[in-house]
Amino acid sequence: MNLNLGKKPFKSSPRPTYTQPARSIQELQERLGREKVLLELAQRRNYSYDGIAMGVTPALVVLPTHTADVVEVVRFAQRVGLPIVARGAASGLSGGAVPIQESIVLSFTRMTGLSIDPQARTATVQPGVVTQQITEQARPYGLWYPPDPASLRTSTIGGNLAENAGGPLCFKWGVTGDYVEALEFVDFAGQVHRLERKAYDLAGLLVGSEGTLGLITEARLRLEPIPRYTRTLMAIFGEVGQAAEAVSEAIAAGAVPSKLEFMDNGCINAVEDYLRLGLPREAAAILLVDTDGDDPIVVEEELAWVAEACQKHGAGVRVAQDSAESEVLWKARRSVSPAIGAIKPKRLNEDIAVPRSSLPAVVRAIEALGRQYGLQVVQFGHIGDGNLHPNVLFDPRVDSEEKVWELLHEIARVALRHGGVLSGEHGIGLMKRDFMREAVDPGTLGALRRVKAAFDPHNRLNPGKVLPEPHSPED
Numbered sequence: 227m228n229l230n231l232g233k234k235p236f237k238s239s240p241r242p243t244y245t246q247p248a249r250s251i252q253e254l255q256e257r258l259g260r261e262k263v264l265l266e267l268a269q270r271r272n273y274s275y276d277g278i279a280m281g282v283t284p285a286l287v288v289l290p291t292h293t294a295d296v297v298e299v300v301r302f303a304q305r306v307g308l309p310i311v312a313r314g315a316a317s318g319l320s321g322g323a324v325p326i327q328e329s330i331v332l333s334f335t336r337m338t339g340l341s342i343d344p345q346a347r348t349a350t351v352q353p354g355v356v357t358q359q360i361t362e363q364a365r366p367y368g369l370w371y372p373p374d375p376a377s378l379r380t381s382t383i384g385g386n387l388a389e390n391a392g393g394p395l396c397f398k399w400g401v402t403g404d405y406v407e408a409l410e411f412v413d414f415a416g417q418v419h420r421l422e423r424k425a426y427d428l429a430g431l432l433v434g435s436e437g438t439l440g441l442i443t444e445a446r447l448r449l450e451p452i453p454r455y456t457r458t459l460m461a462i463f464g465e466v467g468q469a470a471e472a473v474s475e476a477i478a479a480g481a482v483p484s485k486l487e488f489m490d491n492g493c494i495n496a497v498e499d500y501l502r503l504g505l506p507r508e509a510a511a512i513l514l515v516d517t518d519g520d521d522p523i524v525v526e527e528e529l530a531w532v533a534e535a536c537q538k539h540g541a542g543v544r545v546a547q548d549s550a551e552s553e554v555l556w557k558a559r560r561s562v563s564p565a566i567g568a569i570k571p572k573r574l575n576e577d578i579a580v581p582r583s584s585l586p587a588v589v590r591a592i593e594a595l596g597r598q599y600g601l602q603v604v605q606f607g608h609i610g611d612g613n614l615h616p617n618v619l620f621d622p623r624v625d626s627e628e629k630v631w632e633l634l635h636e637i638a639r640v641a642l643r644h645g646g647v648l649s650g651e652h653g654i655g656l657m658k659r660d661f662m663r664e665a666v667d668p669g670t671l672g673a674l675r676r677v678k679a680a681f682d683p684h685n686r687l688n689p690g691k692v693l694p695e696p697h698s699p700e701d
């Protein structure tokens with residue numbers, strides 16, 4: 227299957243050629259329980275896509291409830307020679323959970339065990355726990371789990387771990403991997419491993435491995451005390467680059483805001499059309515900023531530093547007077563995805579990360595590229611981390627998808643030229659795997675291939691993701 231990203235890369239699959247001997251499937255059903263193995267075509271089809279791509283209908287779908295079930299499935303897969311694709315909530319935006327050949331999809335949504343240890347300040351979770359649940363269960367103890375992908379109400383912690391998910395709070399508080407104390411995973415042969423973060427930090431390697439090295443079945447996550455004070459401001463800019471300049475300035479001055487988010491004019495107007503929250507429609511860009519902590523004076527002081535940096539770069543600043551006003555501003559940010567989704571029939575979401583010092587040049591270059599291609603590009607993102615999500619909005623009846631993909635590649639190239647990386651948080655998956663040749667040198671690609679081969683010698687775990695297909699046996 228050639229998934230050249232210069233072309234339209236994904237297409238709906240034909241019916242799968244389902245060839246497994248009925249006896250071995252029956253055996254699996256008997257071992258796990260019939261309800262955990264989905265065989266009907268209509269059911270299996272529901273497991274062929276994620277947030278961006280449609281792949282091949284899986285040969286069968288298994289819904290494990292325990293690590294022992296996962297072990298059974300891996301052994302079954304070995305016997306019948308099928309690859310395994312791990313799947314959480316399928317909210318991924320890089321095609322990671324999409325099967326691209328006849329496979330077993332292992333859907334973790336029924337592995338939802340979650341326990342809080344308030345003394346140790348940890349949460350022990352199975353992979354199917356919905357991210358937001360962790361803070362909800364921890365809050366009665368005055369604790370929280372800070373990493374907050376915007377999809378936290380639907381995405382699973384297994385998917386977050388496999389993608390090393392980030393979110394608005396991650397500038398100050400760190401990303402998913404920073405909270406992992408220990409990890410359990412099942413390897414390609416069905417062996418269970420329990421890893422602490424000691425020498426040869428294999429747990430760290432599993433985080434962000436996108437289902438290609440092992441199947442994560444449990445994690446112990448660090449929790450933090452909930453900060454006592456939070457303040458919010460909105461800074462309104464007349465030019466996008468100025469917003470990016472203000473970010474660098476505020477951080478260089480020593481401010482560590484807990485959230486530092488960017489929305490351009492296209493996003494502001496999309497949200498206004500969608501919800502009418504009173505955002506400044508005429509602004510070229512806004513920054514939404516939170517500072518937090520236990521000392522109200524420090525929290526205020528940090529907010530003042532950010533306000534000053536924004537004003538220095540021409541912004542008008544509005545400080546939220548109470549938590550209700552702050553909630554309205556964050557509602558605006560959370561609504562960007564559905565709001566821009568309503569502008570045109572289709573959109574493709576980029577996910578690049580660049581050094582903060584490059585942000586002004588990068589946001590301006592992306593604006594210019596949109597004009598050059600005659601396509602609407604809107605930009606938002608976790609700008610404190612240098613993580614931007616330029617979205618290309620289009621109507622397939624009018625705009626050529628080929629051109630859209632070309633533009634997305636050009637945006638990725640802008641990031642690479644400015645010392646950035648292909649993905650800030652959504653992962654490489656299928657969408658960007660062929661781009662890896664441009665992003666990493668051949669020696670590094672070789673090292674990555676050797677890591678994959680050490681963990682998965684028969685290439686059975688999420689094959690065809692992250693690493694481009696070799697051009698030659700030496701590649």
Ligand SMILES: Cc1cc2nc3c(=O)[nH]c(=O)nc-3n(C[C@H](O)[C@H](O)[C@H](O)COP(=O)(O)OP(=O)(O)OC[C@H]3O[C@@H](n4cnc5c(N)ncnc54)[C@H](O)[C@@H]3O)c2cc1C
Binds near residue numbers: 443
């Ligand atoms: C509206 C919207 C907003 C988003 N905002 C953010 C954001 O702010 N930050 C961010 O980081 N992402 C964001 N995302 C992307 C997505 O939600 C994240 O990548 C999330 O971590 C995926 O979780 P999931 O449970 O849906 O995983 P899936 O999409 O099901 O899977 C993602 C990858 O993880 C692997 N995987 C899943 N479970 C396991 C497991 N148990 N063991 C091994 N591998 C596994 C899969 O094989 C796949 O490669 C957003 C998506 C949407 C739709």
